[in-house]
Amino acid sequence: EAGVAQSPRYKIIEKRQSVAFWCNPISGHATLYWYQQILGQGPKLLIQFQNNGVVDDSQLPKDRFSAERLKGVDSTLKIQPAKLEDSAVYLCASSLGWGSFGEKLFFGSGTQLSVL
Amino acid sequence: TQLLEQSPQFLSIQEGENLTVYCNSSSVFSSLQWYRQEPGEGPVLLVTVVTGGEVKKLKRLTFQFGDARKDSSLHITAAQPGDTGLYLCAGGAAGNKLTFGGGTRVLVKP
Numbered sequence A: 001e002a003g004v005a006q007s008p009r010y011k012i013i014e015k016r017q018s019v020a021f022w023c024n025p026i027s028g029h030a031t032l033y034w035y036q037q038i039l040g041q042g043p044k045l046l047i048q049f050q051n052n053g054v055v056d057d058s059q060l061p062k063d064r065f066s067a068e069r070l071k072g073v074d075s076t077l078k079i080q081p082a083k084l085e086d087s088a089v090y091l092c093a094s095s096l097g098w099g100s101f102g103e104k105l106f107f108g109s110g111t112q113l114s115v116l
Numbered sequence B: 001t002q003l004l005e006q007s008p009q010f011l012s013i014q015e016g017e018n019l020t021v022y023c024n025s026s027s028v029f030s031s032l033q034w035y036r037q038e039p040g041e042g043p044v045l046l047v048t049v050v051t052g053g054e055v056k057k058l059k060r061l062t063f064q065f066g067d068a069r070k071d072s073s074l075h076i077t078a079a080q081p082g083d084t085g086l087y088l089c090a091g092g093a094a095g096n097k098l099t100f101g102g103g104t105r106v107l108v109k110p
Helices: none
Strands: A005-007 A010-013 A019-024 A031-037 A044-050 A053-056 A065-069 A075-079 A088-095 A111-115 B005-007 B010-014 B019-024 B031-037 B044-049 B055-058 B061-065 B071-076 B085-093 B097-100 B104-109
Touching: A005 A088, A010 A019, A019 A088, A019 A111, A031 A075, A044 A065, A044 A075, A044 B097, A075 A088, B005 B085, B010 B019, B019 B104, B031 B071, B044 B055, B044 B061, B071 B085
Parallel strands: A010 A111, B010 B104
Antiparallel strands: A005 A019, A019 A075, A031 A044, A031 A088, A044 A053, A065 A075, A088 A111, B005 B019, B019 B071, B031 B044, B031 B085, B055 B061, B061 B071, B085 B097, B085 B104
16 A cells, blocks of 8 residues: 655755645545654644644644645645744654544655755 | 653663653543654554553563553563664544654664
8 A cells, every 4th residue: 555655855945935845645544634843853733634624723833834635635735934943854644534533643754844 | 732751862772672661741641652753754653552551562562551541651672773763652632633742762772
């Protein structure tokens, strides 16, 4: 079974520039998550979609971050404008069901963003 | 906000030794998951525990969920270099909103 695909793997930009990340979840998975993982820390949830609806975006810095999940499949996460503190690995994950507790998350390999 | 604290932050041991990683919170979780993350990859689920006092074994790994469902531990017996990685615990609440701990970086030297 194909896993969660993310691109690009690496991105280097200067502060105040824009950047976008793409995620293709496992086919048939209803829920999609974007996490931010700063070096030396655990992942922090940015946004959670169920199909194409947002379930939780309470920790998404909405003044600069945006995300969408078109047709309930692929998703993009955008940062505009980027700040130095946005340097992190951005992980996409998906799960089969509707977010019941204990459900298994499948993670992609992540996009490593460096903001200079 | 539910917080999970993991200890120690870093552990370096020799092959064949045992190790224990702890995950603690002041909050009660519906479930607790353990993931392992290798450099350049996303976390991979090792186990999910849902019942207070539950113990699960996965080969040389033993996972325990505290009776009050506020803490958990991961014990590795006779560690091997392949066990090297970042171990993350994650507590689940309603809607599968996972809160991750800060992780324990384990290095097993041959």
